[in-house]
Structure formats: structure tokens, C-alpha cells
Amino acid sequence: MTGIVLAIDQGTSSTKALVVAADGTVLAEAEILVPVYTPNPGTVEADPAALLASVLDAGRQAVAEAAVAVDVVALANQGESVLAWDPATGRPESACVVWQDRRAAEVCARGQANAARLTELTGLPLDPYFSAPKMRWLRDRLGSGGVITTTDTWLLHQLTGEFVTDAATASRSMLLDLSSATWSDEAWELFGLDEPRPRLVRNDEIVGTTRAFGREVPVGGVIVDQQAALWAQRCREWGEAKCTYGTGAFLLTNTGDRPVRSGAGLTPSVAWDLTGQRRWCLDGQVCTVGQALSWLRDVGLLDGPGDLDAVGETVDDTAGVVFVPSLAGLAAPHWQPSATGGFFGLNLAATRAHLVRAVCLGIAAQVVDLVDASTADLGGAPPLLRVDGGLTRSRLLVQMQADLLQAPVEVAAAPHATALGVADLGLRAATGHSLPDPRPGTIIEPSRSAEWAEQQLSRWRSALALSRHWSEL
Template sequence: MANKKYVISIDQGTTSSRAIVFDHDGQIVSVGQLEHEQIFPHAGWVEHDPKEIWNNTREAIGQALSKASITRHDIVSVGITNQRETTVVWDKFTGEPVYNAIVWQDTRTQKIVEELSADGGKERFKSIVGLPLDTYFAGTKIKWILDNVEGARERAEAGDLLFGTTDSWVIWNLTGGVNGGVHVTDVTNASRTLLMDIRTLQWREDIAQVFGIPTSMLPEIKPSSGEFGIVEDNQLLREVPITGVLGDQQSATFGQAAFDAGESKNTYGTGCFLIFNTGEEVVESENGLLTTVGYKLGDEPTHYALEGSIAVAGSLVQWLRDNLRMIDSAPEIEKLAKTVEDNGGAYVVPAFSGLYAPYWRPDARGAIVGLTRYVNRGHIARAVQESTAYQTADVMDAVNKDSGVPLTELRVDGGMTANEDLMQFQADILGVDVVRPAVTETTALGAAYAAGLAVGYWSDLGELKTNWAEGKRWTPNMDEAERERLLRLWHKAVTKSFDWVDDDVN
């Protein structure tokens, strides 16, 4: 191993695919990145082209290797992290997807959720799988494809089709595709399907049957750190082992070195996800959080987490950019928001996919409220920025209630944390310090850690902890009465988004 200096991590995200080379200190050596198209065929529908994702992934790997002037011989192992829940179904003989990837934010499976909930309610499987029935999770999306793509169910029952989240899709292709590609996933990704028992880490035949999903489609579930497969001969990374896989939010938690019970992080990307590590204990939330697998290293015990998922955070900024054209780039929101002193009374509730945690209201849709003739584009930009902080406050409140021990600070990462005013506002509205590490690409870093641990590149979690370094800290600076006033109005705004979807409304 002496001559192998690096680990490469592939981050197959919602908006882009990245490949990042990390060194032994957990520092970034090089980055390759390509965005892919967001396909919106109807209101509430969100798709990606799996072929584009795979091509971009290959190209990102090439970019990262070439920018670092290294080859596969310098790489000890590959880690993979990915947008979770996004569902790909493909033909194992041709390698062709039978449909576009249905993205996690997609709400088309609302009717399926209602049908499945008719007998036993939305929480009928929650004590087994950790999740309520919701459009968010992969199981409902697989069912939609089997129900709606011509011939898909027959082909699935014949054993010709494979399901995977994008980790599985990328690994299958990296390891040979139709020529012997391996069909695997890790425990964290599997915990987002509605089909895995979170205690035994096995697929539940009975639940799959209720969904009408043949278990032959499902990937083999592996620990997050261990052998997944070897990259095939005609890839740049040929013969390099894939030894770490974590869903993006669990990966960011791992990359933040939040390995132990009571530790947490909040990632601000397309959506926003607060994860609270509960150690080896499966904790059932009483406040609208999900129970999810945090990580599992080889044969060691499984670590669990509570999660507060927020569907829309950075994507609201993109909506301001792409749909309303109020800004030309995401960071420009900072300048626009600074043109005003406050939100001018305006609140944006970005319930584009309904509301996730802690509300779980699929019937909600986006709302801008508190408008008067006074409100201008600066106020809207400000309200957009603030909405992420308010949503985080709601989730953190749920975490505090579930754990009984209020968080004393919040570790953050993700693209939106570049926005300093937002981070200050976040500290103000939470009343606790917000801390950003020196390396903010924690999503990619976590999978690199899992991959490196498996091959002995890093010896243990203690060694990884020493890699974590504080980058910047924001301390609350708002008086209590003002914080309470803003949160009161926000909560009023949230209620205005409820109960919008009727049978003939998407």
C-alpha cells in the first residue's frame, strides 16, 4: 500500500455527480463535477436520466484523476455516496433503464401511498422499517414503475429487471454492467426503501409482497464499509476495490466524524437534512422524525439515527434563479437579500413536495404569505433564505424533544453554508452556535472514510476524529422576543400551506 496515497469518493448527488480524491488527512486533492438535467414532466414529477448520470460519473472520475495527475495505481479504494431514495429500474440483460430515475422529491406516488395506507394507516410499517408511508421513499416509486411502465411487471416477475438507488446503479455499471456487474447496496440506502427491516437489515418479503415488488429485483444489502466489488477492466479505476457506500446524509454525518450517540449534523444542499446519532439503539420518534440506519462497519454493530428531512432548501434558491429569474446564480441571493433590513413581513413555505419533517403533510403546497404592497424582491430573497433556517428550527425542536437533551451547537455543511448571512440567521433563530468544519465536502468525505477504513488506509474512528477541524463558528445575536415573534409568524405561515391538494390538483 506504500505507493497508494489516496481514496476516491464518488458523490452521485441530486443536482450533480462529483468525484473527489482525498488524502490521508481527509483533505481534498482534486474534484471532478458535472451537473445533470432536472426533468420536470408534470407538476410534482421530478426525473433524471440514469444514462446521463452514469456518463457524468465516469467523466467526473476522469476529471478528478487528471486534475490530481494520478492514475488508478495511486488509489487504494473507491467510496460511493448518493442521493437516496431516487429509484432506477433497469434490464439486467441490456443494461437499459426501463424508465427515467424517479427522484426522491417526486410526488406522483401520492395515490399509491393512500391505497397502501387504507389498511393500517401511514405508519403501518413504521415500527419495522422506521419510516411512514410517503411518496419520498423508494418503495412507492418502484411500485409506480411496475404499475405504469408497459410490460415492466411481467419482466420483473421473470427476473429480468433490477432495482437500485443510484449507488447500486453506479456500482453495477462500474463492476461490469451486463458483463457480471454486481447488484448491491448498503444498509443506509436500503433503510430508505420502506422494504428493509431496520433491525435485521434484511428485505421483508411480506412488505415487498404488499407493494407487489418481486424481491428478485432488490440488491444484496451490505454493511457500509467492506467489500462491494472490483471495478471492471475497461474503466479508469480498473481493479480498484469499491469498499465504502453510504447514502448522502449518512455519509455527511460520517464525514463530520459524528460517530457516537448524541452527535449530529445538518447538511444544506438541494434539501436539508439533520441527522442525530442514537448509537446502537433504534429510537422511535414521537415528533415526526424518521428512524434510519446511520452506518455499519463490517461485522460491527449497526449504528442508528433519527433524521429530520426537509425536502426544499437550496432548490428554493434555484427556483428563484431558474423559474422566477430574480438572480443569475445561487450565491447572488446574498446580495439581493442584503438590500433590505428584514423580510418585510413575507414568509415563503416551500412545500413543493408537500412538507416532510416534522409535519409530513403531502397535501401541502408552496405558499408565499404576509404580502403587502410594501414587499419587494429583496424581501422575497430574504424570506427564501430564512425559510431554510426556520425549517431547520422545526426539525431541531423535534430532535430536542425526542432526545430530551437539547443540542448545544449545530454542526453544518453543504453548499448553502457558504451563505454567511444565512448561517448567522440560523444561529440567531436556533439560539445555539452553528459550526462549519474546515472541509465542507463532508458528503464525499464520509464515503471516502468508509472505503479507507475497510482496507486499512485509516486504522479506526479515533484517527478520523482527529481529522475534523473547525472552520467557522456563528454565535446567536438576536433577542429572545424577536426570535419568538419570527417563529410564531413562520408557524402561522406553515399552516397556510396545508390542505391544498385535492383529487384534481397535483
């Protein structure tokens, strides 16, 4: 058997590893949880040692279960998360500052004079969500020495000894010139960063070799996680969109062979950079989705995310309760890092089941917010929304999404679209071939009226406005 890919999806709260054959068969899979620490409001960190251990352990478990030698290793990364490390030894010199961390708001506040120019250069608003403000925040605390990079560069250095990142990941940093997909000297200077810059590689390029999972094999097909899912969902044409529901929810819409500078609050990014083909997308984010359900568990309203349907489907409505899921601030299209979440309309009739159902509705409503922004930018809505991620196993969430959108939703047949996308890119890097097209997903049609959807969205938008105002008090 040839063309065996070990595809690793290193995400915020877990690392998934799939061993995938060239015919698309998933031979084995493994998942290792990654602890995320939020000791204070706005602080979201992870232990770099835990990130690396999760990559090695998940990959080795999957390879052992598959009982085959792999031919290439591919890696998807979590995007805007950063850390400091020693390039001579590879040792971390800071915690991993996760993409949800808002402490770099102070960097953004003092850099407002450069905000418009940075957006012109990179397409991104000046916000602590992105990598460069976090890098500046870390550099202010660590002084000189070492390097500060996104997590993919450090993990790939651990695996291969190389110092690289890809253009899709770099386009989420505020340091890449959006038009040329090359590093912007001016953006680096405006942030006052003189870090060594990783070499930019294509998403179908072999970047080095590793012995971490057995015999020495090439490493290739590296990309940021959401673009990997866009690729896996076959959103290859202008206007096609997908949403991945994981720790957060991420809506990406293909904008073809040129970047579209959003007037509605979305962010343009490189979708993929392949040999002979570069594509762009518009990106929108809901910062807390799976993490909102974990929060429900932590406060005792759910035993775990797997109980979402068992609890939420015991009632038919939310008893008038509305939930705004901005527990780690608002990203696109509002860009209010200080925003907080909350329940509105609480009353004596509201039970645990109503609150759980309200959380589902709030998540789905915020995704509608992103679809509406994409529609405003592109002049039309996607013909259907393709969805993936572990939370798409929830009948309740997916049906609410279709009902609020008043449009069909296609649920991917396999929930691990990110890992399958990076597997396909890894196979392309190693062999020049692609995995077969995935099985068709399940189409979920709206089951509620347009009037119901408009009423729910109107109430949710009122609650969102109240929540945004609260954070400004």
C-alpha cells in the first residue's frame, strides 16, 4: 500500500490524527485533548509541551492502530496562536498565547494611528485576535532574544528542523501583504517586530522530513486549519462557503483568484497557495462555540457537549431566553474584543433545557450574522452552507442553523474535514495525486417558517446590542 498519509489537525482544545490511504479510506484515528487555561478574563493559554506531546502521541497512536508505515506527514495548525522559543534549542520561552487571548488589546489601542494603513496592507482589522499584536505583546514582556512565531512554525521545527510557515497561515498574522501573499516589510516595521521571518511555503510543498512517527518520511501539505476544511469541503468555486463548528465556528467563503476587501466586517485571507493556483477567501469567526458548551458543563448545566440534544430537545422553544455566545469577545463582523456574553430574558419558566436550547440558537444566530456579512460583500448568499466539525453531530444545532438561515445545510459525511483536507494536500505534496471526492453529505432543510426565523433573529440582535453596550459600561 502506497500513498499513506498521517494527517494531523492540531487544534485549540485537541489534536486529531488520521491515517488515510490514497483511496480515501481512514485506516485509523486518534485524538489527544489539549488543556486550555483561562485564569483571568481575556487570558487564554496552552502549554507548548502539551501541544507538542499531543501531536506526537496522537500521530503515534494512529500509526500504531493502522499498523502501516506512512509515506508523508501533513499538519494543520490553529492559526493565530503564538509562542516564543529558542531557535538554537527549540525550547519554548513562553506559554502558547491562544488565538482567543485578548491581552494584546493594549497593543492595538496604542497602535490606532497605524490601524488604517495596516488594514490597507494586510486586509485585516487591528485586533488582538491576530498573530502580530500577540507577538508584540509577548516581545514587550520578554525583551530581546529568541523568536516569536505562530505554533505551526515551532511544531514544524520540532518535527523537521525547518523554519517555515505557509501563506494561508501567514495571511492571518497582520504581517502578510494581502495582494502579493509575501511578507510586508512595512507591516513588520509598524508593529516594531524584527523577528526572523519564517520561509513561506506552498500548501502542496514538501517542507522537510521527520522520523517522529517511524521511518524518515517527508512532511508536506501544511496549512491553517480552517482553510484545510474549506479545501476538504470542495469549496473550490467563487461564492461556495463552509462553516466549521469546533472550539469556535468559522465561516469561510471562496472569493476566487483575487482577495475581496470586506465592507461588512469579514477578513480576506489566502485560501490556499498551490503549485500554479492561488485562491482567496473571506473569513468570519464565532470565538466560542464548542467552548460555550464546555462552559455549560463547567457551570453544571450540561454533563458534557454530547448531552446537547438529550437536554435541548426536551423542549420546543427557549421560553423567551436569548443567549449571546461572546464569552471571549466578538470577532467578525463586529470586532469588539471586550464584548462579553450573556443570557437575556431569564424568567421563572426557564429551565436548564431552555437555557441549553438558547445557547444552540445563539451560536446559530451568530453564524447567520457572518453569512449576512458575506452576502453583503459578494452580492449573493451561498447556494447552501456546507458544515463540518464535531458539533455537527448535534441534530439540534444543525436544524437550528438551517431554520435560522432559511436555507439548506449540508453536513459533511465525515466530521473531521480539517484532517481530511490536510491529508489531501499532503498526498498532493508527496505524489501529485488527490484523494477521491468525499461522499455526499446529508442535506438538512429548514423546518420552520421565515417569520419564525426573523422573529428569533430580531430578538437575538437586540440581545447582541445589549451585550455590546454592557461591555462598554
